Amino acid sequence: MLKSADKIRARLASSNIVWTSASGSRPGKKPFKLDVKRSDDLLRQSSQSSYSPETIPVHGVTVLESKSPVEDLFETLEIDDSESEKQTSLSEVTKISKEVLQEGIAQLHPKIWTAVVDQQAIHETLEWQNTYKTVDMSFEQSRMETGNKRWAKPWGGSGHGYERVRDKTGPYFKGGAFTDEPRRPFISNFHMIDRVTRVKALVSCLTLKFLQGDMILVSNLSNSIDSISKKLNIKREPEMSYLVLNKDNNYPIPLENWIRSKKYYNLFPVEGLNAKSLLKYDKLILDLETLEYLEKRLLFEIERFDLLESHDEPEHPLLNSYWSSIMTSWKDEKFNQGGYRSGHHRFYKDWPQSF
């Protein structure tokens, strides 16, 4: 029921209120006092703030043998649970009961799993992933390919106010006057993005997966993945897609055969990990070996120092026109930007012997 405008205006005028809240003033409600010294004290002192400071993570990969219950999963950021299957077979009974238990606690490296999420890097990497393999194969149609009927008079002869024409293919028409050989070579959209950006995007996606609870650490990659993931799927969401990471292309054969039949489980080697797949799949399943290998590779990329890349080589201002003259200037220069700078040599001598 709407109150009349007069009553509201009278109330406002009498109590000298500039604006009112929707709930109005309740008898028990006390005014919220603030001792504001700085503008951001408001955020700090208000009880509604969900901002909690980040703790200092410790890095290392250790697996403890203690069997502690699954509680306080989000107390500190560096603890993650690895779950495994335990077979308890009773000696004289045919039934075998399998339980999904937490086998221990693993520690994750903070630079990879609690890194600052760079959305700009993720966007650039996704754009790059979608376009770097594309090839521009567009072409100009010849007269026969336009689809216009041959010698189809647009208007019959004289009397309409326009010139006499046989068909709409002459130079006086927009989209007309094409030659017999309108093809051009394909233009490839191949370009590379800075390694730093790609690494940042990968690390940001892994951080998202961990902090949003989409990471599952398993002691053995095997058929047990099914039961573990189902047990962790507390809300019983249907159609949950899983990204199962393995160190190499050489997957354990029973796992490979089992996963071939599964629709929502996908096997990836660590080389095949990319930002788009990490965001596409719901959950990420890792083995402890795979985790160690992945962390090693990523840390190498994060902490490496190439002397040749450390100083900016001022790009010659004529490089853009050089690339476009090679690729022919059929299209705008933006398609030819970022021609791959060849001539960079990777010095493998001082890379680690094995990852």
Place this chain on the structure above:
Amino acid sequence: MLRTSTFRRVATSAQVNNINPWKFVEDILPPIQIPQPDMNQKFPTPTGWQPPSKDLQSFDYPFFVERNRFHELDLVEEERSTEFFDLNYDNRYQDKHDIALRKRNPSDDLPVTHLYNCSGDIFQLRHEICQYLEELSGEPVAGQADEPEARITVTGKYAYFIREFLYKKGF
């Protein structure tokens, strides 16, 4: 007359294929992996470097400043004059940005210090840094806290003093 005798033979022996054209360059360049610092020495080192303290977790600060890959605190002093494209060598090629840089008023350049890899309650850290620097210098110091970039920017060239302050804290 057959032309086989005039064909040039391509050498395929192992000696020829083993040539590494980058050998002399590789010998000069430093390794890609950055070495870990030697922790069995007295700190601070003669240069003034200090590792993060072992009791850092127990101090329980609401913020955290990481070290960069060179095990240093990432402090960068910047002024607009350092952005020049090198026209000393070749001034035939210049675009509108080079011209704008030359035509700007240099008294509008602001000297500024950046501190990277800050996480946690960045606003608290900025407040503390600004307080400390204002006490030191006596003049007002403005600070910018950029959370997604994990960076704090401070007007003035205070890299040495910020480093001292953070070493005292234990970062």
